[in-house]
Amino acid sequence: MEKIKISKGFTTPLAGMPDIGIIELSDPRTLGLSAMDVPHIRAKLMVKEGDRVQTGAPLFYDKRDKSVQYVSPGTGVIQKIVYGERRRLHEVVISLEGAEDFVEFDPISLSALGEVSRQVLVERLKQGGMWQALRQFPAMDTADASHTPSMIIVSLSGNDPFSPDPGVVFEREQTALHFGLEVLKRLSDRIVVTVREGSLERLGKVKSSVTHTVPDIYPAWNPGAVLYHLKKDSAENSSWCIAADHLVMMARFLMTGRYPTQKIITVTRGREHRPHILTRQGAPVKALIGDFIDRSLITTGRFNGRIVEPDDHLGFFENTLNLIDTPDGEELLGFIRPGKAKATVSKTFLSCLFPEPKEVDCTRHGEVRACINCSYCEKICPNDLMPNFIMKALLSDEIENALECGLLDCCQCGLCSYACPSKIELAQILRHGMDALYKDKQ
Amino acid sequence: MNPIKKIFDLTEPHFTGSGRFARIEPLFDAAKTVFFFPSPVNRVMPFIRDNLDLKRYMTFVLVALVPVILFGIYNTGLQSGIARGQQLDVVAAILLGVRYVLPIIVVSYVVGFFWEILFAVVRKHKISEGFFVTGMLFPLTLPATIPLWQVALGISFGVVMGKEVFGGTGRNILNPALTARAFIFFSYPVSMSGNVWIAGTNGVDAVSSATALATTGVDGGTITQALSQAGFSLTNLFWGFVPGSIGETSALCCLLGGAFLVITRIGNFRIIAGGIIGLVATSLAFYLVPGNASTWGHAGPLYHLCAGGFLFGICFMATDPVSAPGTNPGRWMFGFLIGFLTVVIRVVNPAFVEGTMLAILFMNVFSALLDHGVVKYKSSKRIPNV
Ligand code: SF4
Ligand code: SF4
Numbered sequence: 158m159e160k161i162k163i164s165k166g167f168t169t170p171l172a173g174m175p176d177i178g179i180i181e182l183s184d185p186r187t188l189g190l191s192a193m194d195v196p197h198i199r200a201k202l203m204v205k206e207g208d209r210v211q212t213g214a215p216l217f218y219d220k221r222d223k224s225v226q227y228v229s230p231g232t233g234v235i236q237k238i239v240y241g242e243r244r245r246l247h248e249v250v251i252s253l254e255g256a257e258d259f260v261e262f263d264p265i266s267l268s269a270l271g272e273v274s275r276q277v278l279v280e281r282l283k284q285g286g287m288w289q290a291l292r293q294f295p296a297m298d299t300a301d302a303s304h305t306p307s308m309i310i311v312s313l314s315g316n317d318p319f320s321p322d323p324g325v326v327f328e329r330e331q332t333a334l335h336f337g338l339e340v341l342k343r344l345s346d347r348i349v350v351t352v353r354e355g356s357l358e359r360l361g362k363v364k365s366s367v368t369h370t371v372p373d374i375y376p377a378w379n380p381g382a383v384l385y386h387l388k389k390d391s392a393e394n395s396s397w398c399i400a401a402d403h404l405v406m407m408a409r410f411l412m413t414g415r416y417p418t419q420k421i422i423t424v425t426r427g428r429e430h431r432p433h434i435l436t437r438q439g440a441p442v443k444a445l446i447g448d449f450i451d452r453s454l455i456t457t458g459r460f461n462g463r464i465v466e467p468d469d470h471l472g473f474f475e476n477t478l479n480l481i482d483t484p485d486g487e488e489l490l491g492f493i494r495p496g497k498a499k500a501t502v503s504k505t506f507l508s509c510l511f512p513e514p515k516e517v518d519c520t521r522h523g524e525v526r527a528c529i530n531c532s533y534c535e536k537i538c539p540n541d542l543m544p545n546f547i548m549k550a551l552l553s554d555e556i557e558n559a560l561e562c563g564l565l566d567c568c569q570c571g572l573c574s575y576a577c578p579s580k581i582e583l584a585q586i587l588r589h590g591m592d593a594l595y596k597d598k599q
Numbered sequence: 600m601n602p603i604k605k606i607f608d609l610t611e612p613h614f615t616g617s618g619r620f621a622r623i624e625p626l627f628d629a630a631k632t633v634f635f636f637p638s639p640v641n642r643v644m645p646f647i648r649d650n651l652d653l654k655r656y657m658t659f660v661l662v663a664l665v666p667v668i669l670f671g672i673y674n675t676g677l678q679s680g681i682a683r684g685q686q687l688d689v690v691a692a693i694l695l696g697v698r699y700v701l702p703i704i705v706v707s708y709v710v711g712f713f714w715e716i717l718f719a720v721v722r723k724h725k726i727s728e729g730f731f732v733t734g735m736l737f738p739l740t741l742p743a744t745i746p747l748w749q750v751a752l753g754i755s756f757g758v759v760m761g762k763e764v765f766g767g768t769g770r771n772i773l774n775p776a777l778t779a780r781a782f783i784f785f786s787y788p789v790s791m792s793g794n795v796w797i798a799g800t801n802g803v804d805a806v807s808s809a810t811a812l813a814t815t816g817v818d819g820g821t822i823t824q825a826l827s828q829a830g831f832s833l834t835n836l837f838w839g840f841v842p843g844s845i846g847e848t849s850a851l852c853c854l855l856g857g858a859f860l861v862i863t864r865i866g867n868f869r870i871i872a873g874g875i876i877g878l879v880a881t882s883l884a885f886y887l888v889p890g891n892a893s894t895w896g897h898a899g900p901l902y903h904l905c906a907g908g909f910l911f912g913i914c915f916m917a918t919d920p921v922s923a924p925g926t927n928p929g930r931w932m933f934g935f936l937i938g939f940l941t942v943v944i945r946v947v948n949p950a951f952v953e954g955t956m957l958a959i960l961f962m963n964v965f966s967a968l969l970d971h972g973v974v975k976y977k978s979s980k981r982i983p984n985v
Binding site for chain 2: 295388389390391393394454456458459460461463464479481483484493496499500501502503504505506517518519520521522523524527528529530531532533535543545546560561562563564565566569571572574575576578579580582584585
């Protein structure tokens with residue numbers, strides 16, 4: 158087991174660490190398949206409202222590669238198809254009815270895995286709605302099956318500081334994880350399995366599969382940050398990554414021939430310590446969060462994720478929900494208060510002297526200003542980027558310059574925007590730059 | 600509801616939309632945001648944001664300046680008293696100092712804000728908090744005897760030509776406060792040299808030499824002897840009980856402010872450390888060259904450090920993040936070269952005894968170049984990802 162040293166990132170302790178207990182929710186009445194958490198997808202629907210679907214039946218595919226299918230997480234009737242802005246598909250809602258009925262595939266045993274060809278394996282995963290779990294750098298698009306990546310990074314920790322604890326999630330999944338890693342070995346010669354140091358001791362037997370540990374600094378466990386610190390030449394830039402819970406799903410799917418429907422998630426809020434929740438893939442947000450105040454924001458990650466409404470359903474890639482409260486009102490003379498409890502990476506609040514976990518809210522704490530060159534963004538960027546220079550290059554359309562400065566190494570952790578005292582949306586500007594470039598290339 | 604909040608809520612309609620005073624909305628907005636922090640909900644990732652913002656950032660510079668301002672006021676009164684042959688106690692000295700210094704600060708703020716507001720209104724921008732700092736730094740670099748109309752002219756030049764023509768805070772190349780001071784220095788040299796450093800001495804021939812930097816050794820004596828004879832002992836220079844610009848005489852107060860900026864990470868320590876290293880190294884080099892012992896070349900590092908506006912400049916002016924480089928190696932070089940140039944100008948060019956101002960302005964111009972070099976170098980070290 159090697160240690161990856163990453164020293165920059167978000168180190169302020171936050172209040173609301175989930176409990177490592179686990180509760181199981183009974184089946185909800187609806188499930189959803191969201192298209193909003195899948196980057197770059199151009200979804201094409203295959204069903205209409207009122208259709209009956211089995212668990213594992215395709216609901217939409219990606220127009221750019223028809224074989225990549227997105228499948229139903231449950232059995233029932235298509236209740237609603239929700240479109241978002243510009244008629245972009247938002248989600249497909251299924252109301253669960255009757256007994257669970259699966260689309261069945263032939264199971265593959267571990268010993269038989271060696272005899273299945275790579276092509277058959279890939280086809281099976283695509284049909285089963287599991288292939289898209291594999292993402293390809295740098296744009297994080299669905300992995301290109303015709304390409305053999307120089308490495309595949311498996312992350313046991315999620316995208317948030319409070320993503321589900323790997324010890325809790327993988328306790329009973331050692332066989333599946335092992336199977337999944339064997340599958341990955343068919344796709345690439347180098348498999349990197351990472352976990353944060355703090356989660357190591359609860360890992361149990363799964364520990365033996367881990368190849369690299371990363372420090373407990375957000376976002377050290379983000380595959381993008383791991384890749385940046387591991388890569389030695391530019392061939393590795395187009396490596397792949399997958400979250401370990403998806404790998405386990407993939408393995409379960411191949412082993413049983415049925416779409417795996419379960420998932421462990423965390424819901425965090427303020428100072429509460431809620432247990433992990435065992436629920437279904439695509440569960441409704443409302444059923445997961447419990448009571449909440451209108452004013453608060455529900456997101457699928459504090460730094461990196463999307464805003465969801467209570468009526469939405471959890472996406473395929475998402476396994477955490479945060480309820481972030483809004484403060485009661487504006488603060489009188491807020492800019493000069495000592496701030497004993499305020500979260501900050503700067504040294505301008507008294508709170509930097511107190512190590513206890515800080516509560517955070519979802520407001521901006523200031524007005525947008527021009528960049529003042531303070532380098533707070535650079536100081537916190539895990540991938541040694543200078544987001545301020547890249548931002549300026551992008552805003553003046555100097556794409557070449559931005560690329561030279563490492564635009565595509567940005568792992569979208571959001572920390573630069575978090576830290577910027579001028580409240581510039583650095584991560585978003587970088588994201589748009591990357592997306593525009595990616596679109597151009599396609 | 601909070602009564603202050605009530606006032607703003609009641610008056611808001613007059614200043615927005617089709618209200619009677621809608622044209623000066625930026626002014627209203629600035630006043631309101633001073634009392635109440637605007638804090639909209641984040642709609643794009645990351646959904647949580649740091650509590651530090653630019654208002655607090657700039658306010659901290661003002662906090663760092665407090666010792667400098669207070670001591671500057673006291674010293675102005677004190678020096679004026681000495682020149683009149685009076686021994687003033689602390690209270691009397693402060694009262695006298697306030698009489699000279701306060702009008703300068705007020706004029707600087709009022710005139711500066713006029714321009715800020717004008718540009719904000721015309722451009723429909725927000726009023727930037729950067730001016731709080733500029734408006735205070737500029738008066739502190741002036742002698743207490745400066746005519747107020749020159750203060751007004753100087754700050755106008757600093758704000759308009761030093762900042763607004765480039766597009767406002769964050770886009771300026773030069774430090775606006777120094778631009779203002781340089782303007783006065785070159786346009787009205789009489790106000791900035793000779794016997795102008797002590798307020799209320801017009802006509803009184805109290806001191807033979809204006810500031811420490813204008814002192815040279817006489818009759819073959821060394822510079823250090825000459826300095827202590829003129830009252831510029833190292834101790835006096837360190838504490839600041841000497842004539843000079845309002846804010847820059849006390850090395851101690853500048854160091855206190857600098858330390859505060861470094862601890863709170865508002866000022867970058869690399870610039871300050873680089874500057875002090877540059878100054879010490881260069882002055883040592885001059886010191887070791889045998890030659891005329893009566894010039895500043897032989898004053899040694901400590902005198903160079905404590906005399907004149909070096910510490911004030913390096914702690915408060917050079918650390919202005921906008922006009923300084925934005926890369927760490929760039930900051931080291933920037934600081935070092937300011938220290939180096941300060942000594943060189945002081946020693947080699949007696950026409951401009953105060954080298955710090957010129958050194959900082961000069962390096963401001965080059966900070967983009969330093970950054971460019973660093974960014975190119977760093978990029979060349981990256982594994983290409985295209
Ligand atoms: S540039 Fe910003 S979003 Fe990208 S890796 Fe650095 S800190 Fe994270
Ligand atoms: S943190 Fe914001 S203001 Fe500071 S350098 Fe980065 S982009 Fe500029």
